[in-house]
Amino acid sequence: MVQINQHYLKLKAGYLFPEIGRRVTAFAQANPSAKIIRLGIGDVTEPLTPSIVAAMHAAVDEMAKRDSFKGYGPEQGYAFLREAVAQHDFQSRGVDVSADEIFISDGSKCDTGNILDIFGSDNRIAISDPVYPVYVDTNVMAGHTGPADESGRFGGLVYLVGNEANGFVPDLPTERVDMIYLCYPNNPTGTVASRETLARWVEYARQNKSLILFDAAYEAFISDPSIPHSIFEIPGAKDVAIEFRSFSKSIGFTGVRCGLTVVPKQLMGTAPGGESVSIHQLWNRRQSTKFNGASYVVQKGAAAAYTDQGKAEMRGLVDFYMTNARLLREGLGRVGIRVFGGVNAPYVWIKTPNNLGSWEFFDLLLSKANVVGTPGSGFGAAGEGYFRLSAFNSRANVEEALERIQKVL
Numbered sequence: 001m002v003q004i005n006q007h008y009l010k011l012k013a014g015y016l017f018p019e020i021g022r023r024v025t026a027f028a029q030a031n032p033s034a035k036i037i038r039l040g041i042g043d044v045t046e047p048l049t050p051s052i053v054a055a056m057h058a059a060v061d062e063m064a065k066r067d068s069f070k071g072y073g074p075e076q077g078y079a080f081l082r083e084a085v086a087q088h089d090f091q092s093r094g095v096d097v098s099a100d101e102i103f104i105s106d107g108s109k110c111d112t113g114n115i116l117d118i119f120g121s122d123n124r125i126a127i128s129d130p131v132y133p134v135y136v137d138t139n140v141m142a143g144h145t146g147p148a149d150e151s152g153r154f155g156g157l158v159y160l161v162g163n164e165a166n167g168f169v170p171d172l173p174t175e176r177v178d179m180i181y182l183c184y185p186n187n188p189t190g191t192v193a194s195r196e197t198l199a200r201w202v203e204y205a206r207q208n209k210s211l212i213l214f215d216a217a218y219e220a221f222i223s224d225p226s227i228p229h230s231i232f233e234i235p236g237a238k239d240v241a242i243e244f245r246s247f248s249k250s251i252g253f254t255g256v257r258c259g260l261t262v263v264p265k266q267l268m269g270t271a272p273g274g275e276s277v278s279i280h281q282l283w284n285r286r287q288s289t290k291f292n293g294a295s296y297v298v299q300k301g302a303a304a305a306y307t308d309q310g311k312a313e314m315r316g317l318v319d320f321y322m323t324n325a326r327l328l329r330e331g332l333g334r335v336g337i338r339v340f341g342g343v344n345a346p347y348v349w350i351k352t353p354n355n356l357g358s359w360e361f362f363d364l365l366l367s368k369a370n371v372v373g374t375p376g377s378g379f380g381a382a383g384e385g386y387f388r389l390s391a392f393n394s395r396a397n398v399e400e401a402l403e404r405i406q407k408v409l
């Protein structure tokens with residue numbers, strides 16, 4: 001019989017969102033009249049904005065005519081989008097990233113997982129706890145870890161604990177690591193990293209010859225002008241970092257699918273014989289072999305986000321969700337809940353009241369308020385006793401969910 005990748009067997013069976021789904025389905029079946037409000041999974045709810053829809057319609061019309069039809073596009077993305085990203089997301093902020101350092105993809109979840117293809121299996125890897133589970137699980141799948149212990153922590157990974165004492169922004173590792181995943185603004189805690197914090201990380205990486213994998217999926221939600229949008233705003237970061245970005249949350253592309261990865265041309269890794277190898281070239285080779293580019297229609301839609309009208313529409317979407325976040329943050333604070341995040345990120349991270357466990361609080365909210373959130377423990381052992389609420393919903397649903405939660409507490 002065919003042998004399987006045995007590392008998959010180490011993954012924890014009851015993965016977070018399926019388990020939430022099971023509990024919600026069971027409750028809904030037992031209580032068919034309950035109107036359940038979902039503030040759980042981080043998926044957007046508002047429709048695509050007009051300039052993006054118009055650009056995608058126009059692109060479909062091009063595809064419908066022989067003389068403007070497009071087949072396979074460049075694996076790295078069309079120049080019109082790579083140039084728009086370089087100019088508007090980086091150069092306009094004084095950040096030196098060029099179009100040929102940008103790789104357009106079908107989303108950054110895929111890229112954060114796929115990037116492991118080009119790295120060796122003996123790297124020491126640091127991951128925050130709590131964390132976006134994709135970073136952990138893709139390392140498990142790649143065979144970079146031992147089995148999980150009873151708290152769900154995998155042998156071989158270096159966990160960097162976020163807690164109330166450090167404001168859910170973990171300290172530097174006390175040991176040397178080769179790769180570090182950072183995500184700011186953070187999912188799940190909604191916290192941000194200051195310029196000083198990121199500068200400390202870049203300094204650590206430069207001194208230790210480590211690589212930072214920086215996930216900036218939520219950079220569009222930053223309103224505080226002192227918070228960096230990109231790791232490349234920190235001098236010296238181009239020698240030590242890769243950055244992932246996504247159109248999913250900023251312009252509602254979770255279903256449309258488009259993201260990008262910035263791999264600086266000067267970024268180098270080491271081969272077993274000690275020689276330096278361009279990581280940019282390896283990623284280009286990987287993408288050219290295993291990926292055939294994001295769809296033309298989708299890239300045209302993403303590029304429309306960089307027009308004046310597109311930018312204004314994106315600001316409108318972000319402001320809408322961030323008003324939801326503010327309502328949640330303030331409304332929960334008023335009933336005595338300790339709240340983190342929700343200022344420069346669309347997630348509100350709360351301490352469960354009365355020291356309830358994360359899943360106990362989940363069951364309480366579901367059964368008494370008919371509101372679904374995400375147990376903090378699902379993001380790592382250090383998330384136990386915390387709970388994530390997402391700002392991605394209609395205003396009416398957020399207001400009603402808040403009212404119901406306030407009554408229960």
Ligand SMILES: *Cc1c(COP(=O)(O)O)cnc(C)c1O
Nearest residue numbers: 107108109132187217246248259
């Ligand atoms: C939503 C999200 C992404 C984006 O993933 P896509 O594949 O681009 O939709 C990336 N990182 C984090 C932490 C996220 O929450």
